[in-house]
Amino acid sequence: MPIKKSAANFTTQSRIVLPGSQKPSFIQPAVEKPVPPARQITVSVVVKCKTPLKAANRLGKERLTRVQFRQSHGPDPNALKLVRAFAKEYGLTPVAGTPIPGSCILKLTGTIANMQRAFGTTLVHKTNEAATYRIREGSITLPSELSGKIEAVLGLDNRPQAxxxxxxxxxxxxxxxxxxxxxxxxxxxxxxxxxxxxxxxxxxxxxxxxxxxxxxxxxxxxxxxxxxxxxxxxxxxxxxxxxxxxxxxxxxxxxxxxxxxxxxxxxxxxxxxxxxxxxxxxxxxxxxxxxxxxxxxxxxxxxxxxxxxxxxxxxxxxxxxxxxxxxxxxxxxxxxxxxxxxxxxxxxxxxxxxxxxxxxxxxxxxxxxxxxxxxxxxxxxxxxxxxxxxxxxxxxxxxxxxxxxxxxxxxxxxxxxxxxxxxxxxxxxxxxxxxxxxxxxxxxxxxxxxxxxxxxxxxxxxxxxxxxxxxxxxxxxxxxxxxxxxxxxxxxxxxxxxxxxxxxxxxxxxxxxxxxxxxxxxxxxxxxxxxxxxxxxGTTSGKKPSKPKPTKKKSTKKPKR
Structure with a gap:
């Protein structure tokens, strides 16, 4: 199978830029120091989902039960296997229990050194008057086989966001x-x-x-x-x-x-x-x-x-x-x-x-x-x-x-x-x-x-x-x-x-x-x-009845309120 074949060669593949991952420079005056390479951090990797939501779902016109959502819109199993194999090759460990049911976020833990290798980036500590932050600048890169399988990698940089x-x-x-x-x-x-x-x-x-x-x-x-x-x-x-x-x-x-x-x-x-x-x-x-x-x-x-x-x-x-x-x-x-x-x-x-x-x-x-x-x-x-x-x-x-x-x-x-x-x-x-x-x-x-x-x-x-x-x-x-x-x-x-x-x-x-x-x-x-x-x-749709009482088995195939 393709996934098994690639399980040990991510390090030899050409690398691609993860679209949208460009991170701006840290513009505040700061003292820069390397991050200790053995320090452990955890990142959140957003894995491709099975199928995109339909417009009617995104507009709330056709609601899904949690079971229906998980079945159709949880993480794509092949993408998830591929990302797990990638993580293993780079010495990163999936966090137990992730993704949680319904979510497409796989959390990975590993050392700074392994994170830098895996995601093609350099992490540094920058200290200003307020605090010390772990900073990455520029884009994240991935092995080419992961193209379209990973939608975001968050957590390498921990500067305040909001x-x-x-x-x-x-x-x-x-x-x-x-x-x-x-x-x-x-x-x-x-x-x-x-x-x-x-x-x-x-x-x-x-x-x-x-x-x-x-x-x-x-x-x-x-x-x-x-x-x-x-x-x-x-x-x-x-x-x-x-x-x-x-x-x-x-x-x-x-x-x-x-x-x-x-x-x-x-x-x-x-x-x-x-x-x-x-x-x-x-x-x-x-x-x-x-x-x-x-x-x-x-x-x-x-x-x-x-x-x-x-x-x-x-x-x-x-x-x-x-x-x-x-x-x-x-x-x-x-x-x-x-x-x-x-x-x-x-x-x-x-x-x-x-x-x-x-x-x-x-x-x-x-x-x-x-x-x-x-x-x-x-x-x-x-x-x-x-x-x-x-x-x-x-x-x-x-x-x-x-x-x-x-x-x-x-x-x-x-x-x-x-x-x-x-x-x-x-x-x-x-x-x-x-x-x-x-x-x-x-x-x-x-x-x-x-x-x-x-x-x-x-x-x-x-x-x-x-x-x-x-x-x-x-x-x-x-x-x-x-x-x-x-x-x-x-x-x-x-x-x-x-x-x-x-x-x-x-x-x-x-x-x-x-x-x-x-x-x-x-x-x-x-x-x-x-x-x-x-x-x-506005809460009804053509696909499901608006019943005040949840009931019998008959209705279980239709999205619940």
Whole structure:
């Protein structure tokens, strides 16, 4: 057989470049040292899957059960055998239990020396003021027989990949219904206001009797942690029981709370917002390292988690598209496609640095630019009770307090469901996907009152909007008795207009709000009472019946809800 013949000659084959693996130079001033050759590391190898998902699967129109997904879209067995043989020849060891069921990620462990030989790259340590990172530059190469069998190799380089998209209010805050606030020396000229997540949900007309019971909200975190005592104390002030929160360790990362000015602010904001607006839902927090490998492994773990089974996953971390390798973006987008096929929704923060996303010119943040996630932009919200008095694009850049991300992807083409949205032309012909899809309160000046490491703070950022929408989807799933899954096709349909408050005032730098979809606030903020029934309408397909009760053997051949 071909595979057996090649099992001992990978080292003699000509080598090819792994497409999309080009890694930029480490531009920060740093001291360079060789990495000890005997040091062991683990990499994640994305192996070719059996068959690509059909468009109907990627759009969530034809959902697959986990069994169906594994049978058709797990790793190609021949590719997997070939990669294992390659690993053996180069002294790399497959990690037991990988790929996990449904996943195409094979993890390999080995020494730095063997990794460099296997993947045709040089690894060095570069130390700057902040830390020491293992760096690779340029492209990965593979033996020619592996062409098309490996789609990505992540983990050789461990420099930080993403930033959390939260901002602590830098002013004198007057939380509504809470005594006290949070202030820093950089005080704004006028007092800010803030809301509890429950008050934001009331303004957006979340149904009072819905809790998201029976749902699990997954939250991906690349740093920080939470303390159970803080959650108990915080939810007591809301008059709610503390949520059931499970920490899931990915690639050795753990729930590691430290101080209030760390990534703990992100973790606590995400949990407190999601759990407060969907108080009956369980919360599973997936802690992964802040690397491209950690990002993919964390998301992949959440999608294929058959213990916690999240029906919606919230991501508040990201970085401008230009900061990612193409192989990492392709692998993450592929994971998001898998989620859509399985009926899992993914909400992602669109970024906090306006239309530039912190770079030169116009940029959008990834993974919010993936066409298979719900990209969440930000507004400045004022109101009381269930009445919104004003909602405009969040743009506080004049006071150095950020602005909603938004714009047009240079990587992902215009999706079919955005075809009639008047998305501006991309600056790169390969792009076209408009960001964001939806929005919600994000301005730290009208932010969320939360508790972080024993302190009451007001925090904003599009980081708050992703868990807000995740909570909304969990509530919708409970109300509708079925998972919303990939919901863009139904929310972009003309009949869904009544489910959104159209934001028509403000800009995020290069883009201005206006009637209909725009590159600041997407379709608008939710009118949840109207939106929830619309989400139910989009979850059926011609191939499977919409049965409220799972039952008899007859239905087992058809995809379940």
């Amino acid at each position: 930033q959390p998209h939260f901002r602590i209010a830098h002013g004198s805050s007057t939380p509504l219904g809470q005594g006290g606030g949070f202030a820093t020396p950089q005080v704004r000229a006028q007092a800010d206001i803030s809301y509890t997540p429950v008050q934001v949900a009331q303004l957006y007309q979340f149904p009072a009797n819905a809790s998201g019971a029976g749902q699990t909200i997954g939250i991906l975190e690349l740093g920080g942690g939470y303390r159970a005592a803080d959650l108990t104390a915080y939810f007591k002030t809301l008059g709610q029981p503390a949520p059931n929160v499970t920490a899931v360790s990915v690639d050795g990362a753990k729930n590691s709370p430290s101080t209030a000015d760390s990534a703990d602010g992100e973790v606590m904001l995400d949990i407190e917002v999601a759990a407060a607006v969907a108080p009956g839902a369980n919360i599973a927090v997936y802690f992964a390292p802040n690397t491209d490998q950690g990002f993919l492994d964390g998301l992949d773990t959440a999608i294929h988690d058959t213990t916690n089974k999240p029906s919606v996953i919230s991501i508040s971390w990201g970085s401008a598209e230009a900061n990612w390798t193409q192989q990492a973006m392709t692998a993450l987008d592929s994971a998001c496609q898998s989620a859509a096929a399985l009926g899992i929704s993914i909400t992602v923060a669109a970024g906090d640095n306006g239309s530039s996303d912190g770079g030169t010119g116009n940029n959008v943040d990834f993974p919010s630019s993936s066409p298979h996630v719900l990209a969440c932009g930000g507004t400045t919200l004022t109101g009381s009770g269930s009445t919104i008095s004003s909602e405009v694009v969040w743009n506080e850049q004049a006071s150095n307090e950020g602005a909603t991300g938004g714009g047009v992807s240079n990587v992902f083409p215009l999706p079919s469901w955005q075809a009639n949205s008047n998305v501006p032309a991309p600056s790169n012909s390969a792009g076209g996907r408009g960001v964001p899809d939806v929005c919600g309160d994000a301005d730290p000046a009208t932010g969320y009152t939360v508790r972080v490491d024993g302190q009451t703070m007001v925090i904003g950022g599009t980081s708050a909007v992703a868990p807000l929408w995740a909570g909304l989807i969990a509530v919708a799933n409970q109300q509708n008795g079925k998972a919303a899954g990939f919901l863009q096709p139904q929310i972009y349909a003309a009949k869904a207009k009544s489910g959104f408050r159209d934001i028509t005032s403000g800009n995020n730098g290069s883009f201005s709000a206006g009637p209909g979809w725009d590159a600041c606030t997407g379709l608008g903020s939710p009118i949840t009472s109207t939106l929830i029934p619309l989400l139910a309408a």
